[in-house]
Amino acid sequence: MTVARSEDFVARLADVARAAVADGPARTLTLRPAGVPVRVHLAGAELIDRLAPGMLEESFESDDRPAIELLAFDRAGTGRSAPRPPWTPGDYLQREEIAGWTRPPRLASYSTDYATLSVADTDAGLGVQWLRDASAMAPWEGGAPLRSILRWTLERHGVHLIHAAAVGNGTDGVLLLGSGGAGKSTTALACLQAGMALVADDYTLIRAGSPPTAHPAFAIAKAAPASLELLGGRGLGARAAGARVDWRGKLRLPIADVVCEALALRAVVLPRVAERTGVPVSFSGREALRTIAVSTLLQLPGDSAATLAVLRELLATLPVYTLEVGPDVAAIPEAISALIEAQAQAA
Amino acid sequence: MDEPVPLAFRPRRPDVIDEAFDGEAVLVHMSTGCYYSLNAAGTAIWALLQDGRSPGSIAASLGWDPPPVEDFVERLRAEDLVTEAGADAGTTVIDAPPAVSEPVLQRFSDMQDLLMLDPIHDIDLDGDGWPVTRAPAG
Numbered sequence: 023m024t025v026a027r028s029e030d031f032v033a034r035l036a037d038v039a040r041a042a043v044a045d046g047p048a049r050t051l052t053l054r055p056a057g058v059p060v061r062v063h064l065a066g067a068e069l070i071d072r073l074a075p076g077m078l079e080e081s082f083e084s085d086d087r088p089a090i091e092l093l094a095f096d097r098a099g100t101g102r103s104a105p106r107p108p109w110t111p112g113d114y115l116q117r118e119e120i121a122g123w124t125r126p127p128r129l130a131s132y133s134t135d136y137a138t139l140s141v142a143d144t145d146a147g148l149g150v151q152w153l154r155d156a157s158a159m160a161p162w163e164g165g166a167p168l169r170s171i172l173r174w175t176l177e178r179h180g181v182h183l184i185h186a187a188a189v190g191n192g193t194d195g196v197l198l199l200g201s202g203g204a205g206k207s208t209t210a211l212a213c214l215q216a217g218m219a220l221v222a223d224d225y226t227l228i229r230a231g232s233p234p235t236a237h238p239a240f241a242i243a244k245a246a247p248a249s250l251e252l253l254g255g256r257g258l259g260a261r262a263a264g265a266r267v268d269w270r271g272k273l274r275l276p277i278a279d280v281v282c283e284a285l286a287l288r289a290v291v292l293p294r295v296a297e298r299t300g301v302p303v304s305f306s307g308r309e310a311l312r313t314i315a316v317s318t319l320l321q322l323p324g325d326s327a328a329t330l331a332v333l334r335e336l337l338a339t340l341p342v343y344t345l346e347v348g349p350d351v352a353a354i355p356e357a358i359s360a361l362i363e364a365q366a367q368a369a
Numbered sequence: 370m371d372e373p374v375p376l377a378f379r380p381r382r383p384d385v386i387d388e389a390f391d392g393e394a395v396l397v398h399m400s401t402g403c404y405y406s407l408n409a410a411g412t413a414i415w416a417l418l419q420d421g422r423s424p425g426s427i428a429a430s431l432g433w434d435p436p437p438v439e440d441f442v443e444r445l446r447a448e449d450l451v452t453e454a455g456a457d458a459g460t461t462v463i464d465a466p467p468a469v470s471e472p473v474l475q476r477f478s479d480m481q482d483l484l485m486l487d488p489i490h491d492i493d494l495d496g497d498g499w500p501v502t503r504a505p506a507g
């Protein structure tokens with residue numbers, strides 16, 4: 023078996039993707055995640071149908087030039103396969119990583135379960151995703167489309183995609199960190215329901231600074247039917263009508279029209295599901311890093327050292343609190359709002 | 370006969386990633402799913418290991434007795450957090466080593482299952498050189 027050259031694999035895969043885009047069906051979108059101009063080309067009808075709704079489209083400004091180009095296509099929809107990989111079968115690692123492709127400038131991941139390849143050349147600002155069959159893509163893909171190649175290529179621009187939610191008052195906000203099931207989404211949606219600003223409920227873009235800022239990455243939030251019931255379902259209930267259901271039975275809610283473009287982060291909050299909602303309690307940033315680092319890293323293959331460094335920076339520079347969240351969800355936005363107000367005044 | 374050269378060690382990269390926080394380090398072993406918390410003394414030793422150092426050289430740099438340092442490095446080795454680095458090549462100096470010289474390595478394995486969920490054993494390739502899709506677990 024011949025092993026293809028590593029150096030130009032991303033470029034060769036991108037060439038195949040561009041040919042697929044030229045043949046159609048295809049769709050081109052523009053995004054500005056955290057202000058970085060990104061052009062996305064999708065090819066294959068099923069792939070477009072599944073990925074485009076999760077993307078937060080935004081027109082380029084007049085002087086924008088795309089800093090990043092992302093391409094995605096599938097074999098079933100376009101008839102085009104990826105070139106033979108430049109690695110060997112022994113290079114496929116756990117967590118979908120590929121040996122020798124875990125750090126910039128060349129990153130790659132491959133899901134053997136869903137036959138999905140993601141590769142990026144961060145020096146070139148280029149990312150490509152290829153799937154064998156878009157109709158068999160991972161069930162979470164549509165809620166956070168192209169998240170790996172978006173994350174890898176944005177790092178070069180000082181923007182970090184992390185597994186976190188962010189809510190606020192429109193200007194200032196908090197970052198919600200925790201493993202799956204900790205209560206991030208419920209907290210985020212309770213705040214949205216109460217009229218607060220929502221940046222994201224699952225994946226948030228962070229731009230380092232003083233203070234660091236949070237920005238939305240995707241156009242979808244997810245909510246368990248039980249959470250919607252707790253939340254009363256008023257505004258969110260209307261969004262839930264006709265929403266797709268994901269693999270965990272959660273509804274995918276379109277939020278592109280309500281997401282807040284930027285929040286100055288004033289604190290990190292670690293929600294914990296409890297019998298009733300409490301008040302924020304100060305917590306050790308170092309302890310927070312130890313308890314959430316691995317679950318946060320597990321969400322995103324590749325470049326783990328960069329994610330750990332971002333987490334450390336956030337937890338070292340922002341005050342950290344725990345917040346018990348219970349079924350009395352109306353108390354959640356009150357607790358978060360009071361915290362944001364106090365921290366913004368202190369700043 | 371020449372004295373045997375003491376073995377030097379360095380962090381196992383890229384499997385092990387770390388960040389120091391308030392003088393105490395968090396280590397994550399991305400291959401085993403275990404993570405670790407080091408106290409200030411352990412963090413000082415870890416900082417010196419970055420260059421590839423022997424336990425004796427680290428103890429001399431810190432002004433500490435060698436045995437606790439040797440035991441600690443052996444513990445790091447047993448956890449597969451360090452790898453042999455050949456000869457001692459370290460030059461890093463810690464200006465104010467912590468007064469407490471009893472290094473502590475706390476191990477956490479509660480997230481290990483999540484990492485071990487998807488081990489890659491035998492990969493079969495299709496005609497294009499890509500892994501044959503397996504049925505997703507569950």
